[in-house]
Amino acid sequence: MNILIAIIVFSVLILFHEFGHFLLARFCRVRVIEFSLGMGPRLLSHVSRRSGTRYSLKLFPFGGSCEMKGEFSEEEEKEDKKEGGPDDGKAGDGTGDSFESKRVWQRMLIVAAGPIFNFLLAFLFALFLIGQAGYDPPVVLEVEDGSPAAQAGIEAGDWITKIGRSAISLQRDISVYPMLHSTAFSSGHPVTVHWTHEGEERSAQIVPEESADGRYLLGISTSSQYRLHGGGLTTVRYSFLETGYWIRITFDSLGMLLRGQVSADDVSGPVRIVKTISDTVEESREDGALYVWLNVLQVAILLSANLGVMNLLPLPALDGGRLLFLVVEAVTRRKPDRRFEQAVNYAGFMVLMGLALLLVFHDLQTIFR
Secondary structure, eight states, X not given: OHHXXXXXXXXXXXXXXXHHHHHHHHHTTOOEEEEEEEEEEEEEEEEOTTTOOEEEEEEEEEEEEEEETTSSOHHHHHHHHHHSOOOOOOTTSSOSSSGGGSOHHHHHHHHHHHHHHHHHHHHHHHHHHHHHHOBOOOBOOEEOTTSXXXXXXXXXXXXXXXXXXXXOOSHHHHHHHHHHTHHHXXXXXOEEEEEEETTEEEEEEEOOEEOTTSOEEOSEEOOTTOOBOOOHHHHHHHHHHHHXXXXXXXXXXXXXXXXXXXXXXXXXXXXXXXXXXXXHHHHHGGGOXXXXXXXXXXXXXXHHHXXXXXXXXXXXXXXXXXXXXXXXXXXXXXXXXXXHHHHHHHHHHHHHHHHHHHHHHHHHHHHHO
């Protein structure tokens, strides 16, 4: 049952991503050949009489596709022209029903829609989560006597608004700051902290103090379990902040990975992601069904934001890589050589598949060792 819930969550994220491509393709009058969930052989499929689109469920539940007319090859477009209606539009003039016949801004919208829909889904999940569980404001719960924070005048009940150059919106922003800025925060140099005390804006330069376990601390206690409930506008505002938080964390994590601040063991593939969701369901079961789904939603927000960010990276075969080619086309007003673009995307796809297999192998090795 836990694995089934994990697969459903994973499938919803992928389906919504592909639905973004699908919706914008239809809006721009591009013919969608196949809209599928999963990869590999088809298990079920249905061809719409009205649009000619094939809707498919495939064997492996990881991945999906929104295959559009003329998206990948001229041969494919010629074949589709035999099966479907005529396409008299010239490339790039906005007429016709093939992807390549659309203006560059239309193609950019179609490609960007997938990641954007992942961010939208993360926001919708956050809206429900915060509406039910409340939001975690950056309130100081306790201040340790004699700590750097106490000496600066910070008191319990104050709201932290900024540390260094980073705006603080949630409790978690406070707790992750030392990890994301470990070099500056652990050097013993002062960090500028801004906070509000009974509506009054205050700031001070505070030198973090080294603890017995080697961490550098300000001496304040916070908890993401501390929750407040607000009205509709507050819920919407904090839903945006929640989504933005996970988008920032994804970018920051990528930066830490590139700088060698995290190891390969910290990188999760599809198997460990499914296991994480499964473990979340199991650990929340004692608290009741509502808490199971709220905790699953929290993981889903992270994954949806992560999927959106990763797909926007300017790498071949990803949406970001395709957008890069379209940006070049928009700037130069000339289409890149199609064979070159296809070769780059194909090579990128093969590399990504290889990485995916390595991640699956690494996940299994990590779980069973």
